[in-house]
Amino acid sequence: MSLTQAVLEGNRLALARLLTQVENNSPESRVALTELFPYTGRSHLIGVTGAPGTGKSSLVNQLALYYRKNHDRKVAIIAVDPSSPFTGGAVLGDRVRMRDLSGDSGVFIRSMASRGSLGGISQTTAAIAQVFDAAGYEIIIIETVGAGQSEVDIARLAHTTLVVEAPGLGDDIQAIKAGILEIADVLVINKADHPGVENTERALRTTLELAHPTTRVFRHHGQAMTVAAPVTDSKLWIPPINRTVATEGKGITELAVSIAKHAEHLRQSGDWTARDRARLGSEMEALLQETLMARFFESIRQEKYEEVMEKVLNRDLSPYEAVKSLLNGRETGKEKS
Amino acid sequence: MSLTQAVLEGNRLALARLLTQVENNSPESRVALTELFPYTGRSHLIGVTGAPGTGKSSLVNQLALYYRKNHDRKVAIIAVDPSSPFTGGAVLGDRVRMRDLSGDSGVFIRSMASRGSLGGISQTTAAIAQVFDAAGYEIIIIETVGAGQSEVDIARLAHTTLVVEAPGLGDDIQAIKAGILEIADVLVINKADHPGVENTERALRTTLELAHPTTRVFRHHGQAMTVAAPVTDSKLWIPPINRTVATEGKGITELAVSIAKHAEHLRQSGDWTARDRARLGSEMEALLQETLMARFFESIRQEKYEEVMEKVLNRDLSPYEAVKSLLNGRETGKEKS
Numbered sequence: 209m210s211l212t213q214a215v216l217e218g219n220r221l222a223l224a225r226l227l228t229q230v231e232n233n234s235p236e237s238r239v240a241l242t243e244l245f246p247y248t249g250r251s252h253l254i255g256v257t258g259a260p261g262t263g264k265s266s267l268v269n270q271l272a273l274y275y276r277k278n279h280d281r282k283v284a285i286i287a288v289d290p291s292s293p294f295t296g297g298a299v300l301g302d303r304v305r306m307r308d309l310s311g312d313s314g315v316f317i318r319s320m321a322s323r324g325s326l327g328g329i330s331q332t333t334a335a336i337a338q339v340f341d342a343a344g345y346e347i348i349i350i351e352t353v354g355a356g357q358s359e360v361d362i363a364r365l366a367h368t369t370l371v372v373e374a375p376g377l378g379d380d381i382q383a384i385k386a387g388i389l390e391i392a393d394v395l396v397i398n399k400a401d402h403p404g405v406e407n408t409e410r411a412l413r414t415t416l417e418l419a420h421p422t423t424r425v426f427r428h429h430g431q432a433m434t435v436a437a438p439v440t441d442s443k444l445w446i447p448p449i450n451r452t453v454a455t456e457g458k459g460i461t462e463l464a465v466s467i468a469k470h471a472e473h474l475r476q477s478g479d480w481t482a483r484d485r486a487r488l489g490s491e492m493e494a495l496l497q498e499t500l501m502a503r504f505f506e507s508i509r510q511e512k513y514e515e516v517m518e519k520v521l522n523r524d525l526s527p528y529e530a531v532k533s534l535l536n537g538r539e540t541g542k543e544k545s
Numbered sequence: 546m547s548l549t550q551a552v553l554e555g556n557r558l559a560l561a562r563l564l565t566q567v568e569n570n571s572p573e574s575r576v577a578l579t580e581l582f583p584y585t586g587r588s589h590l591i592g593v594t595g596a597p598g599t600g601k602s603s604l605v606n607q608l609a610l611y612y613r614k615n616h617d618r619k620v621a622i623i624a625v626d627p628s629s630p631f632t633g634g635a636v637l638g639d640r641v642r643m644r645d646l647s648g649d650s651g652v653f654i655r656s657m658a659s660r661g662s663l664g665g666i667s668q669t670t671a672a673i674a675q676v677f678d679a680a681g682y683e684i685i686i687i688e689t690v691g692a693g694q695s696e697v698d699i700a701r702l703a704h705t706t707l708v709v710e711a712p713g714l715g716d717d718i719q720a721i722k723a724g725i726l727e728i729a730d731v732l733v734i735n736k737a738d739h740p741g742v743e744n745t746e747r748a749l750r751t752t753l754e755l756a757h758p759t760t761r762v763f764r765h766h767g768q769a770m771t772v773a774a775p776v777t778d779s780k781l782w783i784p785p786i787n788r789t790v791a792t793e794g795k796g797i798t799e800l801a802v803s804i805a806k807h808a809e810h811l812r813q814s815g816d817w818t819a820r821d822r823a824r825l826g827s828e829m830e831a832l833l834q835e836t837l838m839a840r841f842f843e844s845i846r847q848e849k850y851e852e853v854m855e856k857v858l859n860r861d862l863s864p865y866e867a868v869k870s871l872l873n874g875r876e877t878g879k880e881k882s
Contacts, residue, residue: 492854498839500838
């Protein structure tokens with residue numbers, strides 16, 4: 209039986225083996241991905257991002273448990289750590305997950321240390337999500353650690369992106385928040401039993417107001433309430449703010465409701481297909497780029513490339529001229545000025 | 546007179562105009578970059594990175610002032626903010642800089658909001674550094690905000706990378722530190738007058754020890770001292786740890802000495818050329834990729850691409866098959882399984 213067939217039939221060992229091949233970008237994995245592709249497009253991809261210390265891992269853990277217990281969904285978790293490109297990094301919370309979720313054949317957890325380029329990470333993550341999708345995992349949670357562009361790239365893969373905050377992480381990170389907020393479909397204030405939760409929610413509402421000018425915040429007896437402005441555009445989605453205490457399982461049901469509402473919104477507005485299209489479009493471009501580069505390097509002699517590179521180092525040829533000459537197969541040597 | 550000529554002659558207005566063109570990746574900027582390239586390769590590129598709240602901007606400000614006053618070097622500052630890809634982000638500390646450095650024609654500050662892809666940012670940053678290099682700025686400081694892959698990519702541009710820490714930013718960021726530390730050539734503990742500075746230094750030394758196993762830490766009367774193990778490899782560089790209080794200008798001279806020592810080390814070990822080679826190599830690859838993609842999209846009809854994309858969306862064709870068929874100019878339609 210082929211690896212693909214075994215994966216489709218729910219063989220976990222085959223699944224694990226294929227995921228490793230995908231991570232290594234092996235030729236076999238390409239064949240398998242092609243064979244599995246017709247079976248994809250059924251999962252709900254949920255991205256979870258936020259600064260370290262917000263308790264993302266516990267939250268993801270609880271969400272997974274919720275989908276298992278209450279909806280009997282198969283759940284895959286992809287934990288990506290792009291903050292530590294050299295050491296490979298330790299994805300926190302794995303131990304916690306193991307205790308609650310191991311032994312459940314409806315859950316599969318994959319940690320990805322992010323070696324290599326950022327583009328590479330999101331490409332591999334997309335491919336891994338496709339494998340889980342084909343293997344029948346209806347909920348795929350992609351968790352990323354850190355803050356910055358990496359999150360944004362990976363969030364683009366998801367249908368629904370959760371941005372997790374926590375009280376008391378300081379105002380230094382406000383600048384980052386502003387950027388991250390714009391990728392949020394659902395906002396989560398985890399550790400909501402900690403002091404400062406009101407401040408955190410207020411700060412989030414203020415930032416939301418800036419990002420979504422159609423939201424109006426009314427102050428009523430000192431309590432901020434977000435009210436959507438009269439909406440004519442059915443496509444409008446204002447990210448709800450959910451409070452959770454993941455370590456105690458509090459607020460998880462309400463969070464799952466927000467996620468379900470967002471999925472419903474995506475389907476009704478046509479954005480579900482739009483996000484699929486964007487994701488597959490990026491994937492195709494990345495593949496095109498990779499293939500074009502590979503073909504180029506096959507077509508050129510190593511020594512020729514080194515020779516041109518040497519001229520660039522000596523400032524005899526600019527990078528632009530070098531690329532042009534390499535692509536045109538001829539060289540326009542130039543005297544050093 | 547051409548823009549290039551004006552830039553070479555030190556015209557600041559022409560320089561500002563060219564930088565904008567480079568940021569917009571205009572065809573004129575490509576010509577200018579090619580014309581300027583022979584004049585590059587003389588600057589010391591210093592990367593400065595670290596979490597928000599460490600006081601990086603003040604530190605960069607002080608370093609710039611130091612090089613102006615004590616060495617009469619022309620200094621360029623490129624402030625990149627990759628944490629806020631959508632809003633463009635506010636690069637902090639610009640106001641502070643303006644007060645101390647404006648009016649000095651030997652200093653040029655350029656803030657870059659990072660729109661678009663991360664690859665795009667480091668490519669543009671590299672191009673902007675080249676312009677400053679050709680324009681005679683001997684010290685080019687590239688400052689990035691945030692933590693993660695983005696820093697790493699941008700640090701790869703620099704000859705010397707400073708990683709800035711500050712006491713009391715919490716242990717939550719330890720995981721990030723581990724990754725970031727490996728790109729550090731010089732470690733800076735800024736805000737060294739704040740409580741907890743000893744803890745911060747101890748944590749850094751411990752992490753350094755892990756990253757550089759040749760470093761030995763001796764504990765002497767409870768005080769940690771880092772002593773380099775007997776070195777036979779002249780290429781070995783152990784990142785020194787410098788304490789600064791940038792707001793008061795303290796420790797800046799010592800920091801500049803560490804930076805100078807690192808530059809000297811790079812030149813003696815041959816790593817200066819190696820870093821140049823790596824940087825120009827990445828630049829060439831990025832240009833190659835861009836050019837190959839542009840040529841591909843020119844060679845194919847838009848409708849053809851859309852048609853294939855539609856088949857991918859319908860899961861009739863996998864992305865791999867789609868790319869293959871596009872590149873081979875023929876289509877291998879497949880029935881949906």
